[in-house]
Amino acid sequence: MTEPNSAPTTPRTRLWAIVGATGTGKSDLALDLAETLRDRGNPAEIVNADAMQLYRGMDIGTAKVPEAERRGIRHHLFDVRAVDEEAAVAWYQPLARAAIADVQARGGDAILVGGSGLYVSSVVYDFAFPPRDAATRERLERELESLGIDVLLDRLRSLDPATAARVDPRNGRRVIRALEVLEQGSATHGAALPERPELWRADTRIVGVHLDRADLVERLDARVERMWQAGLLAEVEALRAHGLESGTTAQRAIGYAQALAQLDGRLTRAEAIAETQALTRRYARRQVSWFKRYPELSWHDAPIRARDLLES
Template identity: 45%
Template sequence: MTGPPDTWPATPPVIAVVGPTGSGKSDLAVSLALEFDGEVINADSMQFYRGMDIGTAKISLAERRGVPHHLLDILDVTEEASVSDFQQQARALIADIHNRGKRAILAGGSGLYVRAALDVLEFPGTDPDIRRRLEAELEAAGPAPLRKQLEDVDPVSAGRLGDARRIIRALEVFELTGRPFSSFMPSREYFQPAVQIGLGVDRELLRERLARRVHTMVDRGLLEEVRRLDVAGLRRGRTAPRALGYAQFLKVLDGDADVEQAAEETIVATRQFARRQLTWFRADPRITWLDWQDPELVAKTAALCGPGLP
């Protein structure tokens, strides 16, 4: 949001705090909620999962400082996270929070989930029978025939997608809707008034912080957390077992790595993920970037977010 205060909308915008993992999004969101009498909506897809606390750096009750948080601990590890379901839940929560005279603050680094909540973005449905048939074709013949099918009906998506799972999704959408998957790609148009604050980081300091954070997770019992979740069915899930740290420490349980190796692999993967997040968010010109270590960060962010609700 830009311009003087008299140009701000009558209904204050949704606030979104975005940026790479480890940059302090959760802390800033809590401070803004205290400033604006707000409530926080989680937009980190791995923090949806019950029991995945240490490895996702999930904000603790004490760290929430009495601020209500939504969409934490809403799935079992065997369930699949759905960006479409999240969109519906997040928008309903935003409406409810604003209707109660409070301010909705979205916080998280899962870029597509943030855009699902904020942007005009349509999600086509799914069909388990189509999905199973395409997965069977993949199993029988590999990805090449599926890619050729996609090239015939949606060359734009075929040129963008390299992952077999996403190729299957694109073909499923075409069969269901008759429209190419690429036609559902979002434009940068807000669904309702919003302001996005990005936490700009010193990349070398972030690298060091992420390494320390992983070692702290190990000291806090990450391996035991993974062990408990494995018993609860972690490997049966489609989304949860791919989470940073969990995939690496499952290998420790299998005897394929030791704790030190798993920690180092997690550090590397986390740093790579942070770079991808920065690339994603830097591509959005609507985000206002502020220094993550600025002592006036909360005040500067609050000034950009407009007045509270009347």
């Protein structure tokens, strides 16, 4: 019996993270979980953790759930960037955490879903990013243009060999960011999962969706074929008119880079599809390796019933 003048008990909300390789059914599970929670009186909502689904117009190639198929469930951080804008994880983290806090303040569970490992880690773990310095970045960008990336890479190797080994040597933006951080006095770049990660929120449950490798490869190869059949080339052609090739992030997305090459005549349709399939399979392996490092993660074989998650 509630004592007089005591405040009513508010059910504790939870942060769910649905992770795993691309093509394993994470989006469907997130929708099922949100719907099941809502049937039980919990106004759950979904928060995106796929770096490429942040972009407006990148729909077919990212397997984004169309608005008409979102079952009336509110989705956060989808279609929030133009393709000519950068989508950095340091920019994403505070927005995702604010969306989660907003959902939970309204009494609902927040369901973070996506396969971009660094983006997921930045939200669920105590994960801090060094500050930015516009003047330093501008100077380093001028040096990159005048001296070339090899000079900046050599400088990074001499200052921070561990970070230099992690950074893509072809990615000038990443090399510049690492040097920018070092010039501000930080000992390391910082954009990596900590050795002993601690959860940002104690109410977090991380669910990994697992699919047998042979089945996953078959599913991924078929999905790439369907993307071309569904009009990926036309989607990329339209995005090109909106600045796709001037963006630092979107143009390198798997499938989009290959579609651009096909439009330019550098790849045939068959070559573009085959290259996208190979890169997608490789990306799926990297995703599984990344998420295996999460000590709190529990793997579940697909397909997964949302009811079973809630009862386990």
